[in-house]
Amino acid sequence: MTADSFHPPVRTLMGPGPSDVNPRILEALSRPTIGHLDPAFVAMMDEMKDLLRYAFRTGYELAMPVSAPGSAGMETCFVNLVSPGDTVVVCQNGVFGGRMKENVERCGATPVMVEDEWGRAVDANKVEDALKAHPEARVLAFVHAETSTGAISDASTLAELARRHDCLTIVDTVTSLGGSPLEVGGWGLDAVYSGTQKCLSCVPGLSPVTFSERAVEAVKARKTKVQSWFMDLNLVLGYWGGGGKRAYHHTAPVNTLYALHEALVILQEEGIEASWKRHRDNHLALRAGLEAMGLSFVVPEDERLPQLNAVGIPEGVDDAAVRARLLEDYSLEIGAGLGPMAGKIWRIGLMGFASNRRNVLSCLGALDAVLSDMGAPIESGVAVEAASRVFAG
Amino acid sequence: MTADSFHPPVRTLMGPGPSDVNPRILEALSRPTIGHLDPAFVAMMDEMKDLLRYAFRTGYELAMPVSAPGSAGMETCFVNLVSPGDTVVVCQNGVFGGRMKENVERCGATPVMVEDEWGRAVDANKVEDALKAHPEARVLAFVHAETSTGAISDASTLAELARRHDCLTIVDTVTSLGGSPLEVGGWGLDAVYSGTQKCLSCVPGLSPVTFSERAVEAVKARKTKVQSWFMDLNLVLGYWGGGGKRAYHHTAPVNTLYALHEALVILQEEGIEASWKRHRDNHLALRAGLEAMGLSFVVPEDERLPQLNAVGIPEGVDDAAVRARLLEDYSLEIGAGLGPMAGKIWRIGLMGFASNRRNVLSCLGALDAVLSDMGAPIESGVAVEAASRVFAG
Numbered sequence: 001m002t003a004d005s006f007h008p009p010v011r012t013l014m015g016p017g018p019s020d021v022n023p024r025i026l027e028a029l030s031r032p033t034i035g036h037l038d039p040a041f042v043a044m045m046d047e048m049k050d051l052l053r054y055a056f057r058t059g060y061e062l063a064m065p066v067s068a069p070g071s072a073g074m075e076t077c078f079v080n081l082v083s084p085g086d087t088v089v090v091c092q093n094g095v096f097g098g099r100m101k102e103n104v105e106r107c108g109a110t111p112v113m114v115e116d117e118w119g120r121a122v123d124a125n126k127v128e129d130a131l132k133a134h135p136e137a138r139v140l141a142f143v144h145a146e147t148s149t150g151a152i153s154d155a156s157t158l159a160e161l162a163r164r165h166d167c168l169t170i171v172d173t174v175t176s177l178g179g180s181p182l183e184v185g186g187w188g189l190d191a192v193y194s195g196t197q198k199c200l201s202c203v204p205g206l207s208p209v210t211f212s213e214r215a216v217e218a219v220k221a222r223k224t225k226v227q228s229w230f231m232d233l234n235l236v237l238g239y240w241g242g243g244g245k246r247a248y249h250h251t252a253p254v255n256t257l258y259a260l261h262e263a264l265v266i267l268q269e270e271g272i273e274a275s276w277k278r279h280r281d282n283h284l285a286l287r288a289g290l291e292a293m294g295l296s297f298v299v300p301e302d303e304r305l306p307q308l309n310a311v312g313i314p315e316g317v318d319d320a321a322v323r324a325r326l327l328e329d330y331s332l333e334i335g336a337g338l339g340p341m342a343g344k345i346w347r348i349g350l351m352g353f354a355s356n357r358r359n360v361l362s363c364l365g366a367l368d369a370v371l372s373d374m375g376a377p378i379e380s381g382v383a384v385e386a387a388s389r390v391f392a393g
Numbered sequence: 394m395t396a397d398s399f400h401p402p403v404r405t406l407m408g409p410g411p412s413d414v415n416p417r418i419l420e421a422l423s424r425p426t427i428g429h430l431d432p433a434f435v436a437m438m439d440e441m442k443d444l445l446r447y448a449f450r451t452g453y454e455l456a457m458p459v460s461a462p463g464s465a466g467m468e469t470c471f472v473n474l475v476s477p478g479d480t481v482v483v484c485q486n487g488v489f490g491g492r493m494k495e496n497v498e499r500c501g502a503t504p505v506m507v508e509d510e511w512g513r514a515v516d517a518n519k520v521e522d523a524l525k526a527h528p529e530a531r532v533l534a535f536v537h538a539e540t541s542t543g544a545i546s547d548a549s550t551l552a553e554l555a556r557r558h559d560c561l562t563i564v565d566t567v568t569s570l571g572g573s574p575l576e577v578g579g580w581g582l583d584a585v586y587s588g589t590q591k592c593l594s595c596v597p598g599l600s601p602v603t604f605s606e607r608a609v610e611a612v613k614a615r616k617t618k619v620q621s622w623f624m625d626l627n628l629v630l631g632y633w634g635g636g637g638k639r640a641y642h643h644t645a646p647v648n649t650l651y652a653l654h655e656a657l658v659i660l661q662e663e664g665i666e667a668s669w670k671r672h673r674d675n676h677l678a679l680r681a682g683l684e685a686m687g688l689s690f691v692v693p694e695d696e697r698l699p700q701l702n703a704v705g706i707p708e709g710v711d712d713a714a715v716r717a718r719l720l721e722d723y724s725l726e727i728g729a730g731l732g733p734m735a736g737k738i739w740r741i742g743l744m745g746f747a748s749n750r751r752n753v754l755s756c757l758g759a760l761d762a763v764l765s766d767m768g769a770p771i772e773s774g775v776a777v778e779a780a781s782r783v784f785a786g
Binding site for chain 2: 002003004005006007008009010011013015017018020021024026027028029030031032033034035036038039040041044047050051067068069070071072075099102103105106107195197203204205225226227228229230248249250251252253254255256258259261262264265268327333338
């Protein structure tokens with residue numbers, strides 16, 4: 001075989017991530033590679049830690065990107081904080097709580113599951129019951145923003161409960177970081193991981209994490225070695241840790257780190273509260289359009305993530321055919337449902353750079369055209385106008 | 394704090410990696426991001442598997458990049474093939490054999506170490522003795538090209554020994570892939586991992602791996618779950634595996650995969666044997682220059698990697714000061730020694746795009762100037778000419 005250079009089509013990314021990447025970030029990505037121990041690079045790393053603290057709203061010393069995607073950020077939290085024989089209370093209200101359970105089991109620990117309906121927030125009362133019933137638990141794990149359903153949970157209340165029961169929290173903020181209010185320091189979350197390809201609009205491949213001082217102490221006090229060499233924070237911090245000499249651990253993904261730095265600079269320029277507001281405003285317009293069309297949201301209003309809009313697929317409509325038409329005719333990507341929600345919902349992302357008025361209107365227009373053409377039971381020709389009215393105020 | 398965009402200095406990268414990245418690859422890296430399940434992306438993934446088979450010289454079905462740096466590629470091999478209670482024979486002749494030992498231990502298995510002097514190839518006789526003494530061993534792990542010392546080992550002979558003792562091989566080819574003869578299929582290596590930032594001249598962040606059919610069978614036949622969720626090939630192959638539908642596992646590092654694809658296209662255009670020859674030719678010229686200067690190679694000639702030249706630091710010369718001068722005055726990065734070789738050797742890489750005549754000459758000129766200026770006991774003013782004579786043939 002002879003292969004040629006790959007030239008990707010230009011898409012509009014309104015699925016659950018990756019989201020549209022800001023061209024500034026793509027340009028930063030392609031800057032000349034330098035060594036991962038170059039003094040110029042090390043200075044950039046230090047600056048990035050401050051920028052991550054800004055994004056996470058925390059003063060925690062440990063704030064750094066794991067050199068792999070969000071799932072590795074999740075695993076970094078579990079393998080460092082969970083030891084064989086431990087009990088971990090895990091909340092599941094979508095795909096990612098299930099992945100947390102897998103992580104707990106693979107650490108040789110016992111998960112105690114708190115299950116909520118997919119599409120709903122985590123129920124704090126059930127969590128409290130589980131913590132009371134399992135006084136031996138030392139970790140509570142939950143997803144702040146469930147990417148599989150578009151539901152947001154009350155991380156502040158859950159963290160408060162965890163503290164009261166002497167548990168550390170492991171919190172998934174992959175889809176919330178930069179898009180929804182998240183106060184890692186103010187809420188006292190302990191081990192928090194995120195992704196780069198959602199509301200930061202950066203390319204995928206890194207997982208920002210931040211750990212509270214008590215979480216770091218727990219890692220240092222472990223009696224058994226962390227089962228992953230690659231993710232062992234005791235080693236990784238020799239490279240990312242503050243002060244003194246940087247020790248080689250692994251070769252950092254230099255260019256992707258340029259991109260994340262640029263994404264965080266852009267977030268700081270906009271201001272994180274302005275970013276949260278933009279995500280909210282564009283969601284309200286998209287929602288007006290979707291509802292005018294007759295589509296219904298899966299998640300109750302006060303548990304809804306503005307950056308990830310999960311809507312039910314109308315009766316009789318062919319899920320895959322609609323998404324294929326959107327991709328082929330409009331170069332527009334929206335997301336399918338996962339697990340039990342496959343074929344039942346679409347997930348429409350408005351994340352980061354993709355959260356803009358142009359995308360709201362063009363997505364509604366494309367969806368309207370494709371669904372009407374396929375004879376779907378929707379109200380045609382009203383969605384774009386409904387959204388425009390919201391923008392007009 | 395307010396951070397600005399980061400603009401890296403333009404370096405010449407002649408350390409142990411990352412090496413200079415071909416501008417074609419940086420451009421590919423910055424192409425528009427698309428979804429990790431986009432049909433266009435999936436077609437690119439399939440093509441990449443063929444390109445990896447070309448680079449590894451194998452027909453193995455499993456050939457894919459792990460979505461994280463080389464150390465995660467190493468860990469992927471160990472966590473999938475090693476189970477608690479296993480015995481693994483590990484060859485150590487540098488830093489990376491030690492890391493393999495760590496991996497074995499963290500899998501709950503017992504490493505049997507075969508130690509060789511740093512700077513020497515792995516001694517096949519000692520390996521045979523260890524395999525005979527440990528008939529319970531089922532895996533032999535070794536480093537083909539030791540990045541910490543510049544020594545290459547006879548992977549073909551070691552693999553043959555392993556087969557004779559009913560062991561699978563785990564082989565580190567991080568620094569050899571693309572730069573030195575490597576015949577994964579022909580030699581019958583079983584679980585092979587590499588990096589992107591050495592002789593492929595791609596940005597760091599991915600680890601190409603390839604597994605023989607019998608290695609894949611061993612993974613499928615495991616009685617315990619792989620301890621890492623992120624690296625569990627049973628799951629990862631749902632996304633990267635051949636045929637049928639791609640299942641979401643993690644969000645692939647889309648843009649870095651564009652870059653790797655381009656790097657592999659470039660390798661195919663040059664031809665892998667031509668690439669091996671280029672690495673060898675440039676090494677011979679650099680070597681002539683270094684030896685004319687009076688510097689000595691650490692590794693005996695027939696165990697020497699052409700792409701990573703480890704030379705002793707002359708008596709009384711300040712290692713760090715020389716490297717700092719090269720970086721500041723010539724924007725040239727060469728590598729320091731690791732572990733017991735810190736302060737005793739320099740590692741001069743001629744890898745991938747960085748393996749060219751211009752780099753050979755400018756590196757020799759810069760080293761000559763800096764060492765002379767610092768009063769080092771070298772022969773001044775002869776290195777560049779010695780290398781030029783080799784190029785002139």
